[in-house]
Amino acid sequence: MKLLVIQEQHFKQLPNREVWVDEQSNIKFWERYLNVYEEICVCARLMHVDSIDESKYMRSDRDRVHFAGLPNFRGVGGLIKNLFKVISIMKAQIEQSDCIIFRAPSPISMIAYPLVKRSKKPFAVEIMNNPATHFSKKAMQNFYQPIITYLMVRQTRSMCLSANGVSYVTDRVLQELYPSKARIQGQSTNYFESSYSTIRLEDSNYRFEEWKEDLPPKVMLIHTGKMQDNRKGQDIFIKAISILRKKGFNIGGILVGDGVKRSEFEQLGKDLGIGDDLDFVGWKAGFEAVQKELIKSHIAVFPSMGEGLPRAVIEAMANGLLCIGSKVDGLCELLDEDLLVPELNEDSFALYIEKFLNNWGTVESKRRHLYEISKKYHNNILKQKRNGFYSKLKSLGKK
Template sequence: MRLLLVVDNHLGRTKDGQVWSKGIYDYSFFSRYLDVFEEVNVAIRIEDIKDNIGYPNLCSGQNLKFLPIPDFHGVNGYIKNYFSVKKAINSYSKDCDCAIIRIPSAIGFQFASIIKNKIPYALEVVVDPWDFAAPGMLRSKVRPLVRLHWTNQLKKLCKHANGVSYVTQFALQKRYPNKAQIHKESLQHFQSYYSSANIKKDFFAPPKVFLPSQKAFQIIHVANTINSYVKGHKELIKAVSLLNKKGHDLSVKFVGDGELVSEFQEYAKLLRVEEKISFVGRIPDKDSMKRALAESDLFVFPTHGEGLPRVLIEAMAVGLPCISTRINGIPELLSDDLLINVGDIEELIRKIEYLISNSSLMTEVSKKMSYKAKEYSEDKLQIRRKQFYIKLKKYTESVLKEK
């Protein structure tokens, strides 16, 4: 059976036809769908590149085919390419038996609106658009429209799709209920939950031990794309500035790149904390990411919009004490004493100080992080993913028999 997989990202294609990724995607990510489907066709934005410098992760592999969508950036780019994307959707959906759409995204919504009455399809809901496009988060005049439109679209699609899986166990399901949840699961309508994380056994590390003599602390924050205010960069810079003025010795390593890096660097200079703030660019491979996390003391992620952040689970997997926001699925990972309200810098300062002032507490939290992260190991998650894919395949087989 041939699956159409719709993913919102940017990949590069070299002259030999091989497809490469800058970030989290690689063949192991896409091949998880091959556990059930014989062939997977991935519809994704692709640009032609001379070589894979800057694109270290190979995505191409056996039984995997990439269907290029015109590569564009931003709202204006999407509008200019709208009809080209529509043409691609009509073409690609004819060659597949069913679809899984990772959503929300402009491309994902467009695919779903066109194929929803043509072939069986399921959704993987990975983030909440209501939070992602909240005021101040996106630098676009149409942000309010995006927020309302995407939220309403997601609500409608979850009630229409044959299957819906969420990255959270409870949070996203409350705002975006699906048909199986409202009525009853059946062959035609089904649901599940699982994270997008693909954390292998060798990524996990023993819990950390913190000593009373430690005075300096390295904080790490990870957001591969730094093109919006969603991930709380400014709040963390402000908090570190104020904590250092109080006599603490904190520094922050920001992982990721994008058009707002220079703005955040200028903000650090304005607060006279630029020597304590570093932007290290993207870390594309898992070994380097594990090393960067393991070399740090604390993961702080004051994000405004998430489903269930993969980067937070990865930080927990190496035993980092973590602080993040009370939003969507994050309270499913962290206890309340490690959570802050969105945008609350004073609470962020209190929680950071609460940890770094008590070495035994930091050690105990590290143990809790390591233990909780094991629930999200790749082997455990893949069991639930596979069950969900099998349900889509079984329903598709029943539809094909009727034709």
């Protein structure tokens, strides 16, 4: 049986037809679908390139996985320009597939949804984030932002009410905002619901090192996220470090990520006089590379404007870091109240971090608690949930 996965990510393809990706969707990622389906087709934006930087990208192609490339557009303007070609490719792939899963909300899912719905084929939606915060005015600077947010929120609600299956990365937050038909009318063979993170953590990805009770000579904070906009709050992270250093704390920051805003963030650090205390390490492909930065750190800080259930936070928890984040979306399911910052500004984040710097003896129990929570997201546990969800969809494709 053939499953069509409509994916939001950008992929790159070499002349030898190898496909590469910068995060998440590597060779192992597709196993979650191949455990249940005999063949999958990935419909996503694909750029043809002559070479690839293997330090920043991971192989994605493998046996039983076929890629149907969409034009490699960006932004609303790019989507409008390529709309007819995108629709044509999607229609062809939907016709050739038995079941469809799309990961939403996203511009790609916005186009795919009406096409899939009209096909009458069984489909499921994997809800990755809250469109109300992910596409909010603060998160994206775009003339069309109000329209985009309105359409995304409206369509996400519609998708959840129409799809045969809906899975959420959260246990309750997104379910309450975007309820599925199964949640409203009750689970059945035709309509069902599940929850599981997109993360993949194996035994080797967990690490907990004992720390001394005294405050380290230099406390390292870490932030992980793409630098395409201010959505992940790198500016707040940098300003909070500046505030704490002015108060006399010897702290530094590691920023994992890259994007068009990187030079702006680097300049911000220099303007605040803390350029030498910030280490911009660039984008890291694969968790093993990220883990090398995590083990250098003590506190992971996430001043995000919107999240689903952030993998970066779970990864930090699984490596024994204290985590502090915005009081928004799925972060509220991962972190205790005293680790959630209600105000999204540098003063508030600095205040919450300072509280633990002044009471370092309380950090050990906090980070151990977070480490134990992260075990809920081990791949062996999530694999069972995914297999059950995908099998229910597959059974509808056989009818």
